[in-house]
Amino acid sequence: MMIRVALAGNPNVGKSVIFNNLTGSHQRVGNWPGKTVEKKEGVFRYDNEEIYVVDLPGTYSLTAHSIEELIARGYIVEERPDVVVVVVDASNIERNLYLVLQVLELGAKTVVALNKMDLAEVSSLYLDARKLERLLGVPVIPTVAPKKVGMDELCRKILEVARTKRQVVKVRYGNEFEEAIGKIERQLEGDKALEAYSTRWLAIKLLEGDEAVIKKVQRAASGGKVLREVEEIRKALKRKHGDLEMALINERYRVIKYIVERAVKGEKVLTASDYLDQALLDRYLGMPIFISILWIIFQFTFIVSMPFSDILSDIFAISSERLAGITGIARVDYLLFGEYGVLNGVGMVLSFVPLIMTLYFTMSLLEDFGYIARAAFLMDKVMRKLGLTGRSIIPMILGFGCNIAGVYSTRIIPVEEDRIVAIVTNPLMLCSARLVTFVVIAAAFWGSAAGSVVLSLYILGIALAVLVALVLKRSVFKGRVSPFIMELPPYQIPSLKVATTQMWVRASLFFKKAGTVILLGLLVVGLLATTDVSTLSFTQDIERSLVATIGHALQPIFAPLNWDWRLVVATVFGFIAKEIVIGASAMLYGVSEEEFSNFLALHYDPVTMYAYMVFVLVYVPCVATIAAVKHETLSWRWAVFTIIYEIVLAYALSLVILLIGRTFFPGV
């Protein structure tokens, strides 16, 4: 029988480090069913026993008012793990004990891991673990997770507690409350349906007025009667203490105060983190520091990944050259090893991987250091006015490098609505792939002013994102203004090990998911471009291919925008990956990539081209990004919404610009 352990705790207490210490590489990352919250589980062996560990989402309490709390509480109540290990930040003990008390209420067999003992010491706080143990009634193990101090003892205790039948919990609230709890417990006794749950927990929740529990009780046999009794008890108590939910929160903290006064000595002094915050959040320098850090991340990511991307694309280019003609079947060869063949496609996907890996590596370092929270703090005021939250700034910035990264990074936004808004508007951030396209076009038409033109596109993207965010906030997500309450964790030297693990995990996830979608897309286009429209046989003449037919068929739709069928097809190719737009156009027009600029300048006018660039900026994001949107929102609904609103917006905007341009700059 495998022993099941759940790890709970506040965010930023070092839970994941403990999780990693226990499970090492025997872990798996996924999602909680039906939610966008990440689920980490793993196994380890100790003393000849197999132990399964789940890393519950970090929460401040278990009142089930956020997804994370729902998941954590749900797991402990319904799955009934053998042991719940609550990881507690010793340098923050008071607030951390709040969660401990809630876990104890749940009736779960508990072990407390008193982590960050080193930090507490530095802040001049001295905790007596033995005293805490006596006051709480459950084992308290001091740990310093990064140094693996206390891990052995923790495992021993986990096994010990798993094997005991019940724990005697010493925590009791005020007399009146205990009396009320007792009364309700007696009412609940004997009910079969509720047997599985701890009566004390049910009683406390009923006292608080917890809706989920009320529903559960209603369904029980004696439900109605019990609920009536509970109402009576609540009314009586309310007269004296006001809102009972608040009253109980107060009670818990009163008990915590009692415990802390006896088990903790010393007063917290200002730490290095506090000093650092005074500088990094400086009224005037805070912003420049933020921009500098962003610049550093950007540079680091692109500089480091570049040589590896080059190496990879070279490997694939050479391989497809060497393998060309290997099967002898012209069609298969062209399809697999030709210029738009599968092998090249694989190469293109893989060329994203060094970038994503470096990005996650850097972001992990930054988050581990603790700066991400400060960034949200700095940007909040500005973002609020734009209908976004402070934390949305990070995905926006990353989106400028690559929308895929931007979409995945929205995980740091806790509120679901804000997260979706951030995901859906991210493709409007001008990614590096489109930058390549725009630079070529802009250079052809505007020479030295090309820089400003491209900048105008960046600004347009941001403005549109803000607009869409505001619209969404006023309509679909109306009324949900998330108040800004955030804990700033202490700074720490980031762990290279954690960053590297993160890097590998995310990269392989990305490769598996996006790789399949992109590959399929490429295969389809490849087939279309090499199939003769009349004979349905293999052809290398693109004008006779299916893709040309499609192009010509779609061209009338885009006639008002003044594109010819090749531009239409190239734009469709852009659906797969935006970098292809230029290359595909060149191929379709039969000119080399280098001559393309001149060719454009001769055959099109600046107004049409600017409108075209706006279209490319706004329309559908590349397939990989759409896959990311679907992956992060867990449904196709938002991915489809993004596709539709972007196409419509792109077309409309492009048309408007064309009309305005024609009116004000005729003959240009």
Add this chain to the structure above:
Amino acid sequence: MSAHSSRYNRIIPLTLLPDGGKGIVRKITGGFGVRRRLYELGFTEGTEVYVLKSAGPGPVLLLVRGSRLALGRGVAMKILVEVVT
């Protein structure tokens, strides 16, 4: 840490405390959800708060029960504290 002082001190919104100022939470106004959230984080009646940074517009940074919490101005305004000198 509750101040059972007989002297009456001013009660003001948290946002009016300067950098380095101290206050004792007396009351939280505003919506139910925000109040509960703040309570759960430890802003209960009688809790002492220390202001790490409050200059300029934008969120305030506080030291509460040993942890560093940032609150948006809108939220901080709803917390009424008794000034501690």
Add this chain to the structure above:
Amino acid sequence: MRRRVLYCGALLGLLYVIYGVLQVYNGVVSWWFGSDKLMQLGVKVFETHVPNTFPDPFSGLTLITIGLLFLAALYHSMRGFTRYKGYLFAAWLLAVTVLVLNVVEICASFLDAYYPLLYGGTPNFEWSLAVDAWGIAPHLLLGVLALPLYFDLKDFIRELIPGL
């Protein structure tokens, strides 16, 4: 003792600001006006300068910010606020970070030029530190000058190491 450290820091800060401004100027001149009349403040070595103030307004902003943090540290200490410690620490952290960035850039450029050797191709012999976009930039030079401050900031740094 502390005061002297802060004066050195401030001097360094001034240098950061100067080079930062140069980079911004170069960036504007080169990116917006397409000119290649850049301003350099250093020793001319081959076709490049040491340090090489390559055109990049954002890089310049970063250098200016680091410089301002050093200067702020001195300022606060003269006003008697203990917060100067934080500013010095922040300045040093950023300085070391961009130092590492410069080193990484050089390594990556080298790799980019010579990786064909891995599979028997011809490397890009054109590349050298003189030709590289960054080369030995102010980030590296000034960062090295800032390193000794480690000894004054040792205690702070130790506090940040998870698990002493």
